């Protein structure tokens with residue numbers, strides 16, 4: 420039996436930023452105040468989607484109440500206001516990830532669409548039979564299936580960097596896999612099912628020695644750590660707004676201008692053209708060439724506000740708090756004997772995946788839900804990871820900066836309850 424008072428000893432008391440007031444931060448998130456099944460909500464499913472601060476909800480409401488119109492095409496007041504709101508959001512995203520130009524910021528529906536865009540527009544133009552695309556064994560299905568489709572279409576081959584038992588890339592194998600046939604490397608920055616933070620900067624440098632571009636799936640990284648695309652020197656970086664405290668339905672694909680200029684259009688339609696005749700269409704400049712049709716204007720505005728919210732908290736403070744939660748959760752859950760952690764990399768973000776001997780994760784999730792505790796159970800859209808560990812699924816708790824040690828205590832008590840019920 421884990422007694423929370425006992426485990427809250429000095430050993431766990433890392434130094435947290437003094438001005439980081441979790442209780443105050445939690446008051447910014449209306450949903451965190453609600454009860455679920457009569458109990459205070461304990462939301463530990465942040466890797467699936469994050470909750471939204473009032474500032475983001477206000478930005479969405481304000482946009483629809485005061486600025487709603489279509490962008491780029493109108494001469495009237497509201498169209499200009501909407502265009503300014505949309506393009507202003509693009510500049511906020513650019514600054515947030517330190518891209519060189521707003522031409523490199525393409526608004527998409529999310530990480531999945533960003534990756535599909537590159538598979539379509541880069542892949543179909545630059546990849547042919549016999550070429551190789553390198554991914555890793557811990558990719559989300561979003562960063563596997565688009566490349567499989569491309570390989571089927573072109574005759575290219577998918578190569579996979581294997582992982583060790585801790586859930587880290589086996590570096591020597593990565594080095595061996597990259598060669599003159601490699602035409603693209605597409606890898607995840609932070610694994611959603613294992614929590615591993617991958618050494619992407621090192622892999623990007625290695626790929627660039629061979630002149631190979633690198634796409635990074637940043638869905639689980641941007642909400643937790645500073646991403647500087649110029650420092651990383653990645654060629655593409657995709658992330659989703661909804662995992663970064665912004666709205667659903669909006670995300671970003673960053674692409675180096677030099678690559679975007681050499682890529683085929685993604686979808687055809689309004690806004691992505693300069694001129695259209697029945698004989699010939701000329702395409703618009705970047706970034707509009709990749710944004711066909713009316714975009715999710717309100718989504719972009721909400722995302723920009725979410726990024727500002729993160730910046731105001733500061734990634735250093737977020738990192739310190741989340742690492743404290745990760746260490747606390749790892750150590751307290753590890754004291755439960757039939758529990759096995761899946762994903763024990765040295766460098767981890769705030770994801771704790773585990774299995775309990777003889778108990779299906781769905782039972783764990785269902786029993787925890789009765790106490791208002793939300794975790795995710797299943798394969799987390801990483802079935803090859805499950806195959807690697809020879810398990811059908813895991814239970815996954817994933818933390819954000821608004822979570823607390825008390826919530827982890829509740830999780831541990833909940834798992835103890837599961838063990839009692841299922842014994």
Ligand SMILES: Cc1ncc(COP(=O)(O)O)c(C=O)c1O
Pocket residue numbers: 466467528529530531532559561562607609610611636638639659800
């Ligand atoms: C690592 C990773 N990549 C890609 C995705 C897909 O993100 P979205 O569904 O927002 O496109 C997810 C979502 O869970 C993810 O965790």
